[in-house]
Amino acid sequence: MFKKILIANRGEIALRVICACKELGISTVAVYSDADRNSLHVRFADEAICIGPPRSSESYLNIPAVISAAEITGVEAIHPGYGLLSENANFAEVCETSHIKFIGPRPEVIRLMGEKEKARQAMKGANVPILPGSDGVIGSPEEAAEWAAKIVYPVIVKASAGGGGRGMRVIRAESELENLFNSAQTEAAAAFGNGNLYMEKFIERPRHIEFQVLGDEHGRVISLGERECSIQRRHQKLLEESPSLKVNDELRQTIGKKLEDCLSEIGYSNAGTVEFLMDEDGSLHFIEMNTRIQVEHPVTEMVTSIDLVKSQILLAAGQKIAEIIPKLDRKGRRGHAIECRINAEHPEKFTPSAGKIRAFNVPGGLGVRVDTAAYAEGVIPPYYDSLIAKLITFGSNRNEAIMRMRRALEMFIVEGIHTTIPLHRRILADADFQAGNFDTKYMERLLARMQQEREQGAELPA
Ligand code: MV4
Numbered sequence: 507m508f509k510k511i512l513i514a515n516r517g518e519i520a521l522r523v524i525c526a527c528k529e530l531g532i533s534t535v536a537v538y539s540d541a542d543r544n545s546l547h548v549r550f551a552d553e554a555i556c557i558g559p560p561r562s563s564e565s566y567l568n569i570p571a572v573i574s575a576a577e578i579t580g581v582e583a584i585h586p587g588y589g590l591l592s593e594n595a596n597f598a599e600v601c602e603t604s605h606i607k608f609i610g611p612r613p614e615v616i617r618l619m620g621e622k623e624k625a626r627q628a629m630k631g632a633n634v635p636i637l638p639g640s641d642g643v644i645g646s647p648e649e650a651a652e653w654a655a656k657i658v659y660p661v662i663v664k665a666s667a668g669g670g671g672r673g674m675r676v677i678r679a680e681s682e683l684e685n686l687f688n689s690a691q692t693e694a695a696a697a698f699g700n701g702n703l704y705m706e707k708f709i710e711r712p713r714h715i716e717f718q719v720l721g722d723e724h725g726r727v728i729s730l731g732e733r734e735c736s737i738q739r740r741h742q743k744l745l746e747e748s749p750s751l752k753v754n755d756e757l758r759q760t761i762g763k764k765l766e767d768c769l770s771e772i773g774y775s776n777a778g779t780v781e782f783l784m785d786e787d788g789s790l791h792f793i794e795m796n797t798r799i800q801v802e803h804p805v806t807e808m809v810t811s812i813d814l815v816k817s818q819i820l821l822a823a824g825q826k827i828a829e830i831i832p833k834l835d836r837k838g839r840r841g842h843a844i845e846c847r848i849n850a851e852h853p854e855k856f857t858p859s860a861g862k863i864r865a866f867n868v869p870g871g872l873g874v875r876v877d878t879a880a881y882a883e884g885v886i887p888p889y890y891d892s893l894i895a896k897l898i899t900f901g902s903n904r905n906e907a908i909m910r911m912r913r914a915l916e917m918f919i920v921e922g923i924h925t926t927i928p929l930h931r932r933i934l935a936d937a938d939f940q941a942g943n944f945d946t947k948y949m950e951r952l953l954a955r956m957q958q959e960r961e962q963g964a965e966l967p968a
Contacts (some may be wrong), residue, residue: 507821508532508582508607513547514572515587518896519801520547523585535579537572539565541887546879550950554577560889565800566590576606583822585815589891592798595620598618606720609822610776611721618772619795623666623704632768633892634700634761637783637791639706647684653705654683660710663687665694666702667793669694669760671741673697676708710784711945714738715750715790717765718806719778721816722827726834727769729762730810733802737933737947739856745933746845747844748800748809751904751942752784761790774921775801777818801847801893804877808843808900811835814837842904848878848895848918850886851909853929853966854956860888869914873900873907886923894925904942929968932956935967 513523513873519520520536524547527534529601541560548554555575557725558565565571567590576584584606588590590669601608610616621626625642630636640653643666654661654677663686665673673694675686687703691944695701713736721727735743765780777799782790800962803814812835820830827836850859865884878895886894899914902909912934918927936952956966 510535510552510579510581510604511583511585511609511632511819512537512572512576512579512581514566514586514587514591515585515589516542516545516547516566516879516890517797518588518877518893520878521550521612522877523587523815524550524882528653529813530819532814532819535575535581537566537575539889541889544884546881546884553885554751555579560887562889563618569594572597573600573604573606577604581606583609583819585609585819588798593620593796599627607822608850609818611774611778615772615774616797619778619797620669621666622664622669622794623702625795626704626792628772629768629795632764632771634764634768634780634792634910635704635790637709638792643704644687647687649685650687650703650705651680654680655946657705657707660708662708663690663703663705665698665700666704667698667700668694670926671921672914673703699931709783709785709791711947712736712785713750713752713785713945715753715782716800717761717780717782718803718814719765719769719774719780720812720814720821720831721774721778723768723775723823723824724826725770725773726827727766727774728827728831729765730806730812730836731758731839733764733805735802735901735950736946737935737939738946739953743802743847744949745846745930746805747842747904747907748805749839749842752788755762757788757790765790776821777814801896802845804875804896804898805845808898809839809841809876811840816891829920839902841902842907843898844899844907845896845898845909846915846934847926848897848920848930849892849926850894850923851892851926852924853926854953854960858888858892859924860886861923862886863920866917866921867917867919868895869897869917872912873910874898874914875900880920897930908940919954 510533512519534551536547536554537557559570591597595613598608598613644650660678675690692699718730733748735746737745779796868876874897880894899910
């Protein structure tokens with residue numbers, strides 16, 4: 507087992523990794539920027555090293571600075587968290603050359619999944635359901651027109667190097683194709699240095715459902731079931747839950763088994779998330795895979811009782827799935843969990859809200875979990891992701907998790923900066939949310955309704 511790990515991240519996820527290390531008896535090294543000198547990941551790590559100025563590009567994303575910190579402190583492994591360097595295959599490779607274990611899949615596997623069209627073909631070859639679409643990247647608007655005729659409009663072109671919504675265009679008729687194809691290509695080339703595009707059938711009102719997987723370094727991969735992530739705005743998730751109301755035991759089993767077979771074939775190791783779109787008929791279609799631990803991992807932890815971050819560390823140390831996860835936990839799921847992302851943002855305008863937190867009261871009690879690195883009198887710097895806390899509730903069923911979340915949101919106090927807490931209170935009080943009646947367009951509809959209500963003088967629940 508590792509004796510010492512460096513955490514190449516900040517905020518709540520850096521603290522989450524420190525928690526896992528403490529429970530495993532591993533000592534920790536934090537890295538921090540000048541803006542994070544007083545942050546809790548620095549305070550709770552055994553050692554801390556400043557790696558540069560506030561901007562991420564000069565600190566948390568500075569590979570030589572991170573590797574130097576790792577070498578100076580003599581760590582055996584680096585946990586990248588999410589975002590930042592977590593899906594950077596080059597960084598994983600530099601770790602390898604420096605004889606430091608990167609806690610994640612092998613660089614080749616990160617690279618494969620980063621090329622969305624290749625990932626799609628790999629899943630197709632292993633019988634994981636995909637949407638009708640092009641085989642490989644599309645060379646020209648003429649070729650795109652041929653594919654679109656075969657797939658049937660509406661279609662969507664996506665950047666092969668993209669993900670998370672950039673470099674995508676929905677095409678509804680052949681007359682629009684040439685312009686939209688060319689603009690997607692230009693945007694992809696500028697954003698990712700690679701203009702490769704591929705095409706899929708467009709689903710109008712999908713639900714976003716993702717599967718958590720874990721793989722060991724001995725060829726075994728297990729699926730830990732799904733998370734429902736449709737409550738999002740502009741590709742930023744706001745609320746996630748597990749299980750999904752739309753996934754029954756049979757579908758969960760079928761998809762899980764296919765993923766296990768496909769990913770063990772690829773040699774996938776460590777934690778990963780496989781994203782699907784659910785169409786109006788309730789069928790799941792693979793869209794992309796993320797090769798990191800995700801923000802919303804706690805909802806899976808709550809319903810499986812598996813510590814995913816501890817698992818990541820044990821798997822990276824070479825342990826087998828069979829050694830670290832009891833058989834009952836691999837199969838059994840219990841209850842229902844919901845996560846609300848608390849962002850330092852205006853709850854209606856979504857503008858970032860940096861500054862000093864004046865009052866901070868975190869709810870507790872049975873079935874309530876808060877993952878955060880924020881504290882009273884602490885400063886939220888303007889340079890980074892706006893996530894300041896994750897409020898997770900667990901209940902024996904969805905209704906209990908909802909009622910628990912509503913009382914926990916009532917008791918969550920953050921003063922001095924704006925947060926999305928009032929927005930979450932509104933979502934949890936909404937009849938459509940409560941009925942499970944939503945898709946990825948839900949927030950657009952809710953925000954439009956809230957706008958109307960404001961024009962009639964209503965306000966967000968305090
Ligand atoms: C789609 C789609 C409809 N049809 N693909 C957006 C981000 C990227 N990960 C995939 N995305 C989508 N791909 C097909 N064939 C609709 C979206 C989409 C979306 C997906 C998941 C969560 C939120 C979304 C919001 C808008 C569009």
